[in-house]
Amino acid sequence: MRHFDVEMNDLQNRLLDMAGLVQAMIKAATQELVARDPKQADTVFCFEKKVNIQEIVIDDKCLKLIALNQPVGADLRFITSAMRINSDLERMGDEAVNISRKAFDLIKHSELNPLVDIPKMIEVVQNMVMDCIRAFNTNDSELALSVLAKDDEVNNLKNRVFDDLKILMVKASDMETIQRVVDLMFIAKSIERLGDHATNISEDVIFMVHGKDVRHPRT
Amino acid sequence: MRHFDVEMNDLQNRLLDMAGLVQAMIKAATQELVARDPKQADTVFCFEKKVNIQEIVIDDKCLKLIALNQPVGADLRFITSAMRINSDLERMGDEAVNISRKAFDLIKHSELNPLVDIPKMIEVVQNMVMDCIRAFNTNDSELALSVLAKDDEVNNLKNRVFDDLKILMVKASDMETIQRVVDLMFIAKSIERLGDHATNISEDVIFMVHGKDVRHPRT
Numbered sequence: 001m002r003h004f005d006v007e008m009n010d011l012q013n014r015l016l017d018m019a020g021l022v023q024a025m026i027k028a029a030t031q032e033l034v035a036r037d038p039k040q041a042d043t044v045f046c047f048e049k050k051v052n053i054q055e056i057v058i059d060d061k062c063l064k065l066i067a068l069n070q071p072v073g074a075d076l077r078f079i080t081s082a083m084r085i086n087s088d089l090e091r092m093g094d095e096a097v098n099i100s101r102k103a104f105d106l107i108k109h110s111e112l113n114p115l116v117d118i119p120k121m122i123e124v125v126q127n128m129v130m131d132c133i134r135a136f137n138t139n140d141s142e143l144a145l146s147v148l149a150k151d152d153e154v155n156n157l158k159n160r161v162f163d164d165l166k167i168l169m170v171k172a173s174d175m176e177t178i179q180r181v182v183d184l185m186f187i188a189k190s191i192e193r194l195g196d197h198a199t200n201i202s203e204d205v206i207f208m209v210h211g212k213d214v215r216h217p218r219t
Numbered sequence: 220m221r222h223f224d225v226e227m228n229d230l231q232n233r234l235l236d237m238a239g240l241v242q243a244m245i246k247a248a249t250q251e252l253v254a255r256d257p258k259q260a261d262t263v264f265c266f267e268k269k270v271n272i273q274e275i276v277i278d279d280k281c282l283k284l285i286a287l288n289q290p291v292g293a294d295l296r297f298i299t300s301a302m303r304i305n306s307d308l309e310r311m312g313d314e315a316v317n318i319s320r321k322a323f324d325l326i327k328h329s330e331l332n333p334l335v336d337i338p339k340m341i342e343v344v345q346n347m348v349m350d351c352i353r354a355f356n357t358n359d360s361e362l363a364l365s366v367l368a369k370d371d372e373v374n375n376l377k378n379r380v381f382d383d384l385k386i387l388m389v390k391a392s393d394m395e396t397i398q399r400v401v402d403l404m405f406i407a408k409s410i411e412r413l414g415d416h417a418t419n420i421s422e423d424v425i426f427m428v429h430g431k432d433v434r435h436p437r438t
Contacts, residue, residue, distance in 0.1 A: 072286040084306070170397050173392070216275065
């Protein structure tokens with residue numbers, strides 16, 4: 001194997017490792033909320049540090065790969081897509097931190113009307129995240145396309161969650177309840193954003209495989 | 220001037236044009252809210268289309284610049300930073316669209332308790348956006364650093380806005396008022412995110428100028 005191919009393999013493996021960390025962060029943060037388990041916060045915060053370091057290491061590696069090997073075509077697309085996916089993964093980690101922080105406060109209080117449809121949202125988005133990473137790992141643009149198709153489902157679920165939460169807000173007349181409903185709203189927003197990042201990564205995979213930019217189809 | 224330098228100049232000018240469009244979108248969306256002027260929505264949606272097209276054109280140009288010229292060092296850093304800034308600018312445009320959509324609904328109703336501190340947030344964030352673009356245009360890393368320093372101010376303002384809005388929620392007992400307060404909350408969140416993107420761009424400028432990655436200082 002050429003030295004360049006070894007390095008490209010290493011880049012892919014590093015991104016997959018980072019994706020594994022981010023998936024673990026999402027799982028821990030959502031478990032913290034759903035299973036009311038504050039210990040999960042430790043995982044989230046410990047992995048965030050690792051993810052932040054990996055982001056910088058991977059970007060640096062991408063720049064060196066370009067500067068030293070002057071790749072073109074599919075290789076260059078792979079490296080620039082890697083930089084983008086790297087950035088999306090790091091931001092997914094940030095959203096997991098946001099969820100964990102709010103969950104940590106929320107679970108100190110008694111449960112609020114079984115989290116409405118948030119667990120359902122979590123399930124759909126976790127599958128999107130899993131699939132976009134698998135699509136990246138196996139160059140599977142069909143699988144990447146299937147992730148894009150789930151975006152509407154997440155938006156519909158989020159709208160339903162918001163409608164339910166707004167009804168709770170109308171009924172609430174104390175600051176503590178309002179605070180908890182607002183926290184749940186922003187947790188739902190973070191879950192939606194996780195889905196957006198999975199969509200971004202899927203678009204990158206399609207670009208990587210076909211050299212075709214599928215962003216903004218309706219522009 | 221070498222052909223490569225002409226192309227690099229063109230890349231910078233395209234990014235500055237795109238930044239101009241995004242600034243105009245932010246101005247229009249916030250004016251729509253503050254001056255209660257629904258006509259501003261036209262500007263936001265018209266410019267969004269242009270920004271989306273420019274994002275793809277600029278990314279494509281960056282890839283070709285790398286593939287055909289095999290740049291290293293500062294030139295390579297400039298191009299990869301341009302790709303990142305391009306992405307942040309596009310997402311800033313998306314936030315302007317979010318603000319405009321919510322403002323469009325909000326201003327159909329009578330004014331809600333003079334928008335609390337949202338106009339102040341808008342002012343600070345518009346300055347951050349202006350400064351990060353100027354820093355990019357003039358390679359001014361000092362100015363970029365000054366943008367990073369404003370992040371805390373925006374967060375504090377947002378927390379104050381949220382506190383005020385939560386008090387309004389406690390008092391409200393009808394769905395229409397709750398809907399308007401929730402909309403204002405997400406407008407404040409979008410403004411905060413505009414500041415986050417200005418911070419990202421400033422970090423890219425510092426990396427571009429010094430080759431030093433200043434993300435995650437506390438990691």
